[in-house]
Amino acid sequence: MAYQTTLAFSTFGRGSRDITDAVAQAVATSGVRCGLAHVFVQHTSCSLLITENADPDVRHDLETIMRRLAPDGDPAYVHDQEGPDDMSAHVRSMLTATGLTVPVGGGRLLLGTWQGIFLWEHRVAEHQRTVVVTVMGE
Amino acid sequence: MAYQTTLAFSTFGRGSRDITDAVAQAVATSGVRCGLAHVFVQHTSCSLLITENADPDVRHDLETIMRRLAPDGDPAYVHDQEGPDDMSAHVRSMLTATGLTVPVGGGRLLLGTWQGIFLWEHRVAEHQRTVVVTVMGE
Amino acid sequence: MAYQTTLAFSTFGRGSRDITDAVAQAVATSGVRCGLAHVFVQHTSCSLLITENADPDVRHDLETIMRRLAPDGDPAYVHDQEGPDDMSAHVRSMLTATGLTVPVGGGRLLLGTWQGIFLWEHRVAEHQRTVVVTVMGE
Numbered sequence: 326m327a328y329q330t331t332l333a334f335s336t337f338g339r340g341s342r343d344i345t346d347a348v349a350q351a352v353a354t355s356g357v358r359c360g361l362a363h364v365f366v367q368h369t370s371c372s373l374l375i376t377e378n379a380d381p382d383v384r385h386d387l388e389t390i391m392r393r394l395a396p397d398g399d400p401a402y403v404h405d406q407e408g409p410d411d412m413s414a415h416v417r418s419m420l421t422a423t424g425l426t427v428p429v430g431g432g433r434l435l436l437g438t439w440q441g442i443f444l445w446e447h448r449v450a451e452h453q454r455t456v457v458v459t460v461m462g463e
Numbered sequence: 464m465a466y467q468t469t470l471a472f473s474t475f476g477r478g479s480r481d482i483t484d485a486v487a488q489a490v491a492t493s494g495v496r497c498g499l500a501h502v503f504v505q506h507t508s509c510s511l512l513i514t515e516n517a518d519p520d521v522r523h524d525l526e527t528i529m530r531r532l533a534p535d536g537d538p539a540y541v542h543d544q545e546g547p548d549d550m551s552a553h554v555r556s557m558l559t560a561t562g563l564t565v566p567v568g569g570g571r572l573l574l575g576t577w578q579g580i581f582l583w584e585h586r587v588a589e590h591q592r593t594v595v596v597t598v599m600g601e
Numbered sequence: 602m603a604y605q606t607t608l609a610f611s612t613f614g615r616g617s618r619d620i621t622d623a624v625a626q627a628v629a630t631s632g633v634r635c636g637l638a639h640v641f642v643q644h645t646s647c648s649l650l651i652t653e654n655a656d657p658d659v660r661h662d663l664e665t666i667m668r669r670l671a672p673d674g675d676p677a678y679v680h681d682q683e684g685p686d687d688m689s690a691h692v693r694s695m696l697t698a699t700g701l702t703v704p705v706g707g708g709r710l711l712l713g714t715w716q717g718i719f720l721w722e723h724r725v726a727e728h729q730r731t732v733v734v735t736v737m738g739e
Contacts, residue, residue: 327635327738329706359465361501361597363637365704367713369653375561376553377507382542386550387557389539394532394670401665404658412662415652419663423651423716424702426562428503428595430467435595437505440561457704457711459637461599461737462465497603499639499735513699514691515645520680524688525695527677532670564700566641566733568605573733575643578699599737600603 326463328355332456336446339410341374341384344456345442348427349434351458358432360462364442365424367455370414371446372421378441391417414447421445429462464601466493470594474584477548479512479522482594483580486565487572489596496570498600502580503562505593508552509584510559516579529555529585552585559583567600602739604631608732612722615686617650617660620732621718624703625710627734634708636738640718641700643731646690647722648697654717667693690723697721705738 330351334344344364352362364373377383395416398409405411425442428435436442446452468489472482482502490500502511515521533554536547543549563580566573574580584590606627610620620640628638640649653659671692674685681687701718704711712718722728 329635329704359467359597360599361499361637363702363704365702365711367711367716369651369659369713369715374557375507376557380542380544383507383550383553386540386542387554390533390554390557395666402662404656404662406656412659415659416663416666419650419652419666420558420696422560422698426501426503426564426702428467428501428562428597430595430597435503435505437507437593439507440505455713457706459635459704461636497605497735498737499637512695513645514695518680518682521645521688521691524678524680525692528671528692528695558696560698564639564641564702566605566639566735568733573641573643575645575731577645578643 326357328460330458332458334444334454336452336454338451339446339449341443341445343441344444348442348458352429352434352460355460357429357460357462360429361426362429362434363426363459365457369418370448371454372418372423373425374421374443374445375425375440377439379439410449417447464495466598468596470596472582472592474590474592476589477584477587479581479583481579482582486580486596490567490572490598493598495567495598495600498567499564500567500572501564501597503595507556508586509592510556510561511563512559512581512583513563513578515577517577548587555585602633604736606734608734610720610730612728612730614725614727615722617719617721619717620720624718624734628705628710628736631736633705633736633738636705637702638705638710639702639735641733645694646724647730648694648699649701650697650719650721651701651716653715655715686725693723
């Protein structure tokens with residue numbers, strides 16, 4: 326069995342938002358009891374992340390580290406047509422994930438207690454982002 | 464066909480251990496000949512890694528780089544309830560993988576000669592870790 | 602339905618090359634209309650990347666950042682048998698992806714307009730690289 330749906334999200338500029346419920350809803354709709362759920366962003370300047378869903382300071386600190394590893398407006402960047410956050414967004418995408426796969430068991434996402442699925446906007450401005458969810462199994 | 468099993472591992476504090484044999488055993492039990500094996504940790508402070516299985520110095524050096532990219536006790540961290548290795552463990556998780564997918568062919572994992580699958584504990588203390596393995600295919 | 606094929610690529614030393622067409626061809630051959638395509642390198646010193654396919658400066662700048670995060674010939678490396686780009690290649694592999702999964706819909710890869718799939722050689726010398734493509738679905 327293979328079920329596929331496309332979700333649209335507005336982002337509010339740089340930062341991560343929890344999309345676990347939307348993915349869980351796709352799994353419920355699919356009817357798959359045992360298998361895999363795959364989540365994919367069709368963009369190269371935002372990404373997906375599984376991290377702690379309890380204390381928002383975790384995601385605040387991940388931003389801090391990303392600002393260090395992928396500085397905005399780095400003078401070494403050649404690609405800067407869209408501004409100082411253009412190339413840094415591609416670096417952040419490279420260092421995280423364009424797609425994530427989560428096991429499905431008993432008809433639901435087998436996430437750990439403290440795991441959430443986050444859509445991480447790396448551009449400073451608001452964007453419309455498209456996420457493809459595919460659920461396969463029995 | 465979809466087969467799923469949950470594995471439990473004790474870690475010995477920070478460091479990586481080879482779990483390739485346990486994943487290969489799940490593939491053998493599944494009866495899948497051609498398809499995909501997916502491995503997933505239900506935690507946000509450990510992760511999965513495919514890297515060289517021959518010289519343990521490789522994993523020693525990966526720790527060295529991670530200490531640089533995700534320093535313990537960084538004064539910039541806001542999230543530090545569980546000590547200096549709490550937030551750094553989340554950063555290490557972000558930079559590596561919560562889930563890995565490996566092709567299955569001829570009934571076995573199609574890893575390269577020098578590839579091993581490692582469970583990477585990022586906390587300094589020992590932990591019990593849960594790994595979900597899902598094998599799908601024909 | 603599960604289809605699997607092995608692709609061989611010559612690399613020209615460090616740098617990334619677009620392999621989207623080869624993966625798309627495997628999807629077309631598979632006959633899968635809805636499902637997932639998985640791409641996997643059987644090596645620990647090259648990796649896979651989804652990034653912008655329009656401006657090659659993006660990949661130039663990703664190399665710049667990788668040289669910083671994973672320096673060649675770093676004096677801290679213990680593992681250096683094969684030269685100054687040996688260990689740095691393993692670090693680059695750790696920070697990117699050994700495997701990628703892309704959704705398949707309507708019989709084709711559901712990549713965004715600006716997304717390409719790249720094989721990224723991290724060693725300075727030319728190499729022969731093996732890529733396993735597995736397509737599953739209906």
